[in-house]
Structures are given as structure tokens and as C-alpha cells.
Amino acid sequence: MDLTSKQSKIFNFLKDFILEKDYPPSIRDIQNHCDISSTSVVDYNLKKLEEKGLIRRDKEISRGIELLGTNNMRSHTVRIPLLGKIAAGKPIVLPEEGVTDNFSNSIELSREQVGTKSDLFALQIKGNSMIDALIQDGDIIILEKTNQFDNGDMVAVWIKSDNATTFKRIYKLDNKIKLEPMNKRMKAFFVKPNDFNVQGRLVTSIRNW
Amino acid sequence: MDLTSKQSKIFNFLKDFILEKDYPPSIRDIQNHCDISSTSVVDYNLKKLEEKGLIRRDKEISRGIELLGTNNMRSHTVRIPLLGKIAAGKPIVLPEEGVTDNFSNSIELSREQVGTKSDLFALQIKGNSMIDALIQDGDIIILEKTNQFDNGDMVAVWIKSDNATTFKRIYKLDNKIKLEPMNKRMKAFFVKPNDFNVQGRLVTSIRNW
DNA sequence: AAAAAAACAACACATATGTTCTAATACATA
DNA sequence: TATGTATTAGAACATATGTGTTGTTTTTTT
Structure with missing residues (x-):
């Protein structure tokens, strides 16, 4: 269902107004800026916009209009805990369960960039x-907290017998797990299927030049 | 200058309310949810919050409150035109002047990630x-439109005599410019100082695994 | 062309909401 | 203690603002 010219005019004004003022316009604001003759016409078309799923309105609340969909700038970003630096061989410190809040250091990414994934952390x-x-010195990597993996994934993996977590490329062989460093000079090693636990999988890497 | 407990209570409520509803609360909303005895007390403390630079208020406008600083979720992201794919040797198509709007393909990044730079584009x-x-197949690179460069920068550079733009690492020598591909198998070449024009500089690269 | 539906217009009304005034109380300072 | 300042209370007021009613015009359908 398409918008009439008046409706798209109103809708665009809504976006512009909210972008500028950070609060929605009143019906009379809309009336004046869109050259509409009556408040009832504005109300009428706002109802249409609501039927078409573009906005949500709260009854009897002044300026009670919310943009829906991608026009709503809410939640366009996600804050991801930056847990620290990771060096070759050094163990990784992973976040506590469910503690994705209240972290001293963090980075902000657009939701578009990380998709619908949750439980992300950065190193x-x-x-x-x-x-x-x-991946080189200074790069930021984003991991998704999971214990699933496919062959060749780069994962943070906890080795029980070592009591440490490292970052490796992982392969499932017949009766053992191959963990391969991402540097030819270091050799791969193998662990027993019950001696490890995948803690996170590489999702994105970022470099600022 | 610090906040009183009442003020931080109000301020937190503002953030929560806006996050949930996408429009600011009325003074009476604040009064009720923060257990404040009078609207005048709310008004009084809002004035304080405004003096302390945490919010902005618009006189006589209902719900005319705007959060300032990092609490304001406005403009936490930037939309950057994705101009297309770039292959080895193939010329790059750069955007028209000032046309950073209305592009068919684009990516969204957090402002934190790109800093204060403007005039960005992606390939x-x-x-x-x-x-x-x-940088490998599929990676996204973000460039800043500029004609400045330092030695060793990776830049999109226009070669007049070729009438084409390519992506190279650039070095200024005594009486010529060295342009070095980022692949050892390809050789560097040189251009005269008046035969080239830097069009953009590599700022960030992103890879989704 | 006639009928029905959609959209617009003008206006009045109720209330949602910011503002203001006065007084009381708490708190700090000299 | 005295005195000034900051904060709180309660209430009234003015207006900003959503809603509803009735009628007209425009568009669509039959």
C-alpha cells in the first residue's frame, strides 16, 4: 500500500523534525510545516500512517508519535565490551555470564555491521x-559468544588441561581436535574431544589505518 | 559540578523513558515516576540539569526535552555510500561533489568508529x-575524501594521463611520485608530480568472517 | 450519472502540560 | 543565632495540543 503525497510529506517532516529536535512534532507543528488546512486532516493522515505501519501513536499524549522501522534511529548501534588486548599465546579473559553491561572499556558498532547477533565481545x-x-597488531576483532563451530573457524577455545583460553583456527578430525595458530612459524597442536570448549567465534575484524 | 540524587534519578528516568517510548516524558510523567511531590520541583531540577549541560529544554513546548552528550542517541551512526567493488587495476568511480546523500547502496557505521571525519565513502x-x-577479497574499505597524503598512505589516486583512478600505496620522491601496488607480484610505477591527484585516503577496513 | 468511499475543512472542546506564585522547610555560612 | 540560599510543596493559571463533530469536496466504484 502506497503513500499519498500528503502522507509522505508528513512522514518526511516527522523524520526531519525528530532528527533536528529529538522530540516529535505536535499535530499543529505538522499542520503548519506541511501546509495543511486543518488539524483533523493531520490526524486523519497520521491514522493512515499508523495503519500502514510506519508510525505508532500514543493516545492523548502530546507528541506521542514514534517512527517505526529503519527510520527509528533507536538501537542503530550496539555497545560491545572491549575485554582487553590479546597477545600470542597469552590466555584470554572472557566475560562473566550475561555481563554484557557495565564494562569499563567498550566500542560502539552499528547494528547493521553486527547483524542480529548478540553476546558479542571485542579484543x-x-x-x-x-x-x-x-590480522595484525592493533586490529580489533569481534567475537560472538558461542560453543558451536565449523571446520576452519577462528575461535577462542578453552583448554581444560591447560586451564587457559587461546585464539586458534579449529578443525575437527576423526578422534581429535586440531588447533592451528594463525602464524606459520608456530605449530599446530591437538587436543582430545573432551579437553576443550569453544567460547567464541570470530565474526568481524576492524583495522584503523 | 555533581548531581543531587534527585537530579540523577530524573536524568536516568529521562534516558529510560526516551529509550522505551522514543519521545520525552512530560513534567508530570517525571513527577510520578520519580516520586516527586510537585511539578515545580521537577521544573526546578530540570533547570539545574540544563545549567549543568546535560539536557536542553524548549520553552513552552510539551515534552520539549533533549538529552545532550553521549546519552543522546541521535547521530550515533553515519551512513556511508558504498560506491561499488574495486578490482585490481580496474578504475574506481568516485562520487560527485558533495553528493553524500541519496545513494542506492550504503553501509552504516557508528560515529565512534569513523571519528569526526566527513566525506567518507566505501568500496x-x-x-x-x-x-x-x-586486505582480501570481500573486505570493505572506508576512504576519506582528501587530496592530502603522507608517505606510505594508501590512497585512491587519479592519473591524468591514464584518465583513471586506482588504489595504491603512495610515496613522494624527489622529483616523482611512486605508486606501489599492494601485491608483490605487481610492480610499482612512477608518475610526474603534476600528473596525479589524490582523491581519498584509506581510513578503515572491515572484514566479516 | 449515481452512489459510495476517501479525503479535506472549520471549529469547538477537553485535557495534557508547562509556567508561575507564594509559602514552607532545610541547609549552609558568617 | 542570625541570615541568606537552596530546595520542596501546593495550587492556580495559561496555553499547548489531541480529539470529536459536522459538513464539504474530491475521488473511486457501480
Whole structure:
């Protein structure tokens, strides 16, 4: 269902107004700026916009209009905890359960960039131990907290017998797990299927030049 | 200058309310939810919050409150035109002057990620012609439109005599400019100082695994 | 062309909401 | 203690603003 010219005019005004003022316009604001003869016409068309799913209105509340969909600038970003630097071989400190709030250091990414994934955390790479994965010193990597993995995934994996977490490329073999550093100079090693736990999987990497 | 407990209670309520409803609360909304005895007390403390620079108020406008600073979720993201794919050797098509609006394809990044830079555009890398810069097929690179450069910068540069733009690492030598591909297999070449024009500089690169 | 539906117009009304005034109380300072 | 300042209370007021009613015009359908 398409918008009439008056409706798209109103809708655009809503976006502009909210962008500028950070609060929605009143019906009379809309009336004046869109050259509409009567408040009832504005009300009428706002009802239409609501029927068409573009806005939501709260009854009897002044300026009680909310933009829906991608026009709503709410939640366009996600704040992700930056847990620290990760160096070759050094163990990673992973976040507590469910504690994705209240972190001292964090980065902000657009939701578009991370998709619908939740439970994300970030690490900064120190050194060039991941150079084969085209990740270098200073890069930021974003991980998704999960214990699933596919062959070849780059994961943060906890080795029980070592009592430590490292970052490796993982492969499932017949009766063991191969963990391969992302640097040719270091050798791969193997763990027993019950001696490890995947804690997170690489999702995105970012470099500021 | 610090906030009194009442003021931070109000301020937190403002953030929560706006996050939930997408429009600011009325003074009586604040009064009720913060257990305040009188509207005048709310008004009084809102004035204080405004003096302390945390909010902005518009006189005589219902719900005319705007959060300032990082609490204001406005403009936490920037939309950047994605101009297309760039392959080795292939010329790049740069945006028209000032046309950073109305583009068919775009990506959204958090402002935190791109800083205060403006006039940004993005390209997607096709192939592995930039592998030495740790940039591979599918990566997204973000460029800043500028004609300044430092030695070693990776820039989009227009070669007049070729009538084409390519992406190279640039070095200023005594009487010529060295343009170095980011792939060892391809050789560098040189241009005269008046035969080129830097059009943009690499700012950020992003990879989704 | 006639009938029905959609959209617009003008206006009045109720109330949602910011403002203001006065007084009381608490708090700090000299 | 005295005195000034900051904060709180209660209430009344003015207006900003959503809603409803009735009628007209325009558009669509039959």
C-alpha cells in the first residue's frame, strides 16, 4: 500500500523534525510545516500512517508519535565490551555470564555491521601472531559468544588441561581436535574431544589505518 | 559540578523513558515516576540539569526535552555510500561533489568508529590485489575524501594521463611520485608530480568472517 | 450519472502540560 | 543565632495540543 503525497510529506517532516529536535512534532507543528488546512486532516493522515505501519501513536499524549522501522534511529548501534588486548599465546579473559553491561572499556558498532547477533565481545590484537589470518597488531576483532563451530573457524577455545583460553583456527578430525595458530612459524597442536570448549567465534575484524 | 540524587534519578528516568517510548516524558510523567511531590520541583531540577549541560529544554513546548552528550542517541551512526567493488587495476568511480546523500547502496557505521571525519565513502574489494596490505577479497574499505597524503598512505589516486583512478600505496620522491601496488607480484610505477591527484585516503577496513 | 468511499475543512472542546506564585522547610555560612 | 540560599510543596493559571463533530469536496466504484 502506497503513500499519498500528503502522507509522505508528513512522514518526511516527522523524520526531519525528530532528527533536528529529538522530540516529535505536535499535530499543529505538522499542520503548519506541511501546509495543511486543518488539524483533523493531520490526524486523519497520521491514522493512515499508523495503519500502514510506519508510525505508532500514543493516545492523548502530546507528541506521542514514534517512527517505526529503519527510520527509528533507536538501537542503530550496539555497545560491545572491549575485554582487553590479546597477545600470542597469552590466555584470554572472557566475560562473566550475561555481563554484557557495565564494562569499563567498550566500542560502539552499528547494528547493521553486527547483524542480529548478540553476546558479542571485542579484543584488540597485540603483536603479529595472527598474521596469516590477515590480522595484525592493533586490529580489533569481534567475537560472538558461542560453543558451536565449523571446520576452519577462528575461535577462542578453552583448554581444560591447560586451564587457559587461546585464539586458534579449529578443525575437527576423526578422534581429535586440531588447533592451528594463525602464524606459520608456530605449530599446530591437538587436543582430545573432551579437553576443550569453544567460547567464541570470530565474526568481524576492524583495522584503523 | 555533581548531581543531587534527585537530579540523577530524573536524568536516568529521562534516558529510560526516551529509550522505551522514543519521545520525552512530560513534567508530570517525571513527577510520578520519580516520586516527586510537585511539578515545580521537577521544573526546578530540570533547570539545574540544563545549567549543568546535560539536557536542553524548549520553552513552552510539551515534552520539549533533549538529552545532550553521549546519552543522546541521535547521530550515533553515519551512513556511508558504498560506491561499488574495486578490482585490481580496474578504475574506481568516485562520487560527485558533495553528493553524500541519496545513494542506492550504503553501509552504516557508528560515529565512534569513523571519528569526526566527513566525506567518507566505501568500496568493496574484489580479488586479492591488496593482499600485502592485509586486505582480501570481500573486505570493505572506508576512504576519506582528501587530496592530502603522507608517505606510505594508501590512497585512491587519479592519473591524468591514464584518465583513471586506482588504489595504491603512495610515496613522494624527489622529483616523482611512486605508486606501489599492494601485491608483490605487481610492480610499482612512477608518475610526474603534476600528473596525479589524490582523491581519498584509506581510513578503515572491515572484514566479516 | 449515481452512489459510495476517501479525503479535506472549520471549529469547538477537553485535557495534557508547562509556567508561575507564594509559602514552607532545610541547609549552609558568617 | 542570625541570615541568606537552596530546595520542596501546593495550587492556580495559561496555553499547548489531541480529539470529536459536522459538513464539504474530491475521488473511486457501480
